[in-house]
Amino acid sequence: MVYDLFSTAFKADPFATFARMRQDDPIYAHHAPNGSTIWYVTRYEDVVAMLRDNVHFVKDIRHALPPEQLNPARRTNTHQLINENMLFADPPDHTRLRGLVNQAFTPRRIENLRPRLQQFAHTLLDRVTPFGQMDLIADYALPLPVAMIADLLGIPEGDREQVAEWSQAIISPGSRGHSYKVRKQKIKGLLAYLSALFKERELRPRDDLITALVQAESSGDRLSETELSSMVALLIVTGHETTVNLIGNGAFALIQNPEQLALLQENPTLWGPAVEELLRYDGPVETSTTRWVGQTVVYKGHTMQRGDVVRLVFSSANRDTAAFPYPDHLDIGRSENKHLAFGLGIHYCLGAPLARLEGEIALHTLFSRFPHLQLLTNPNRLTWRSGVLFRGLNHLYLRL
Ligand code: HEM
16 A cells, blocks of 8 residues: 655545554555655554664664765755754763753743743734734744744844844745755854854853853753754744644634634633643644664564664554544543653653643633634635645634
């Protein structure tokens, strides 16, 4: 059986395909035209097992391929900026990087964002109110997390437009639209800017994440400038690509399930569990980032060769009947909800507390101000972002 995991039709309803895969091909080998093998793993139990196995399934390509097979582009600034961070590292590098960043990414720092987040949610909704309608994605779901990441990092207001312009080079799908030369120039601009900002914060510390990252130290060890830039790039990317989909997919799911929305409107204390259920039901990250088979392994009868790519399909595992009763039902009262929307194990999402706070405030504020939101597009005609990594709407036009 061949599964088409890239077509527009698949993206409109991936869950039917994932259900077939879980049933018939839970560990499915896709043979790419370049000869490489990509394994798609769709059952909850297998996804969990592989997320916990950091010996056979690794994140750093150097632990899976011999040096002669590594792409020479690895040494470029662009590659380093995007890849030299904890998400693409294995222990002990991962342990060191995450430990240093954890010092800066404190619960207090996240909680301090709450009033600003609440206020900005209202500002964005005030802007669209006179029009009686909006594109939820462009007008609300995207600007909110983007502004929060800039606030958290401490990027001065006056620089944000320029930083956003340079950041296009590292954020999809904009990055694909740029020529190599333009992309290189933008990355150079971003790197030079960040380098100056790191120096500035070292000399004149402030209460922001960049200062905390610059100062983070453990046993005399600090983050190098490349590691600092790559960490900031990772935060810029996650700030643009993930929470936007929690707000977009979440609002869409609640509009489609008015009886669940009514429960929330009667009892706002349910917003916390509701966000967890929305993450499970239609979460922002469809598959894991790339894992590599680090040592050839026979898993449930499948020989996974060293160097093969593995993608763990979170959106499928979260709909597995073996883990969740009636998984295709949105049920904000679900009692045990061990969803995998934030992954699991050592790479469990660092930003989960921030994403939860953003999702809850954004959705609660939206539906409190506009309790009768209506879709302006037939749900079957909505378009979803391409690619297997993220799950999110391109637009969601709503009547307020
Ligand atoms: C609802 C929004 C979000 C979702 C669903 C999400 C999901 C995930 C997932 C599934 C992973 C693990 C990927 C893997 O194992 O392949 C991850 C890792 C990560 N996320 Fe998030 N994320 C979200 C928001 C954020 C935000 C807002 C930030 C930063 C402020 C962030 C920062 C990170 C970082 C740094 C990692 C790498 C952790 C590591 O490798 O140890 N995420 N995220």
